[in-house]
Amino acid sequence: MAITTRVVDRPVDESSYIRATFQGLALSFKHLVDPHKVTVQYPEEKWDIGPRWRGTHRMLTTEDGTAKCVACGLCPTVCPANCIKLVPGEDAEGNRYPLVFDIDEFRCIFCGYCQEVCPEEAIHLGRHYENAEYERKDFIYDLKRLTSQTHPVCEMWDPADPRGE
């Protein structure tokens, strides 16, 4: 076990034009007939993203359809891009809930810290990557949009993926 130093071979004298050309052509043709294809024909064929993919957010809901968020304020605090706007409210029994919960997906850098810190497993990043919209304001996802999206969620920092907690 050791780290050693070695002077690299410098095969300048062995260089050639004609041999290299034929060698290169042979290699290229080998790849041309190689059955192993790597190109994904994108709009028809979708990229298969992994279970930990960090994409646009989703807010998970309880059975009665309200957001799981308890407006604890951890995710707006930890967000390095300062793109979560949270206004907490309190109902008659003293339960906190978010009055406003906006995520500016333009500013978001998809670091996933919000999901990592959420104690209620409410805010999740989504396994989703086609984000085009017609208007800029549509990129500010409000609570309604966040709770109504249906794409699968990122499994990291989730009891679903014990190695990723």
Add this chain to the structure above:
Amino acid sequence: MATKRTIEVELSTTGLGADGKPQRIPLVSGDTGGLALQTPPVLEPELEGEHMLINIGPQHPATHGVLRLVLELDGETVVRCIPHIGYLHCGFEKIGEYRQYNQIIPWTDREDYLNCVGNNIAFALGAEQLFGIEITPRCTVLRVIGMELSRIASHLVWMGTTGIDIGAFTPFLWSFQERENIYNLFEGWVGARLTTSASRVGGMAADIPDGWLDGLKAFVRTFPRTLSECDRMLTRNGVWVGRTVGLGVMNPEEALNYGLSGPMLRASGVDYDVRKDFPYLDYETYDFEVPVGVHGDVYDRYLVRMEEMRQSVRIIEQAIARLPDGPVNVDDPRVILPPKHKATSEMESMIHHFKNVMEGPRPPIGESYVAVEAPKGEKGYYMVSDGTAKPVRWRIRPPSFVNLSAIPKMVEGHLLSDVIAINASIDIVMGEIDR
């Protein structure tokens, strides 16, 4: 030629005078009434004929980012070169003064964006030195794997884009294909391909998922084949040799004087590698070779980087063999968030979780500097703490920035078309230079 004049397209700039010292080119009123530029008078007597100043960049694909090179040409020969930087300045270091240590990690993705995982880990190492944390054995090995994978990814981009600059298109496709495989691995590990944010102070964002090592083993098996194909395309190719040999030569003394590091320095024959000379992450226990060149030209830099990729594969193989089981994150509730199921069920973990996020981990007063061998050279992170959760100052020692400073020296006397090859051989990333 009777008249000697320089066509002026330059505004205000600093450059090297004939004596080699930096000097400010004065901005004076011209005869036409507008502002015109006077070339430094010291240069005038030496110049023959008509010189021309041309711009390469900032929006030129061959400058690998938003680098602007102002070249003074005598015919096709470069007389003087002034690199202009700052077009990508984002103020990372200032932003970091308003962020907790873990919140800075996404910023490190974005400086040298070809080596994201390496940056994340290097920053975490710096912060851990500040906090006085010993990371776990599993984390150490995982970090070595992450660092070497991102070194290969960075060198692959270098090989592909440099090939394109010099006119070899095919290796570009093959190298980017292999890079995709590396990014697939990163995606499986931390959920992002480029902006990984893979590390945390005291550990990693996540342990590798089940089956991930199989993907890594498959990569380690197939990658050397692609590498040797690229090697067969380029190394003994007369065009490649003709366009790289003898260009941008730096002898060892010059290379040291300019403060070069990484493959740039090793190609000149100085066997300085941070992994070897100031080991971190137990690199001294791995078995690998540090390739050095002799001539210090573009061809040697190419050879050194190719060999470094092979050695990285060796290191990854050894790391896979010794990867221990056990926890990835340190068992220290001061810095690490408790596991999710504990944070939501146990009161104490919940309190730690909230304290950790709302206040942030606080290192003791002090400072730390950690240098790692990034693909581009010696990359350092310097942090000063005043005992609060945010650094008073953090600073990056970017290898590209220091390496770029040698470009006026290297291109002098070469042809305009060789400037592209020499600039490519430095392997710059502007995000890191401008920060």
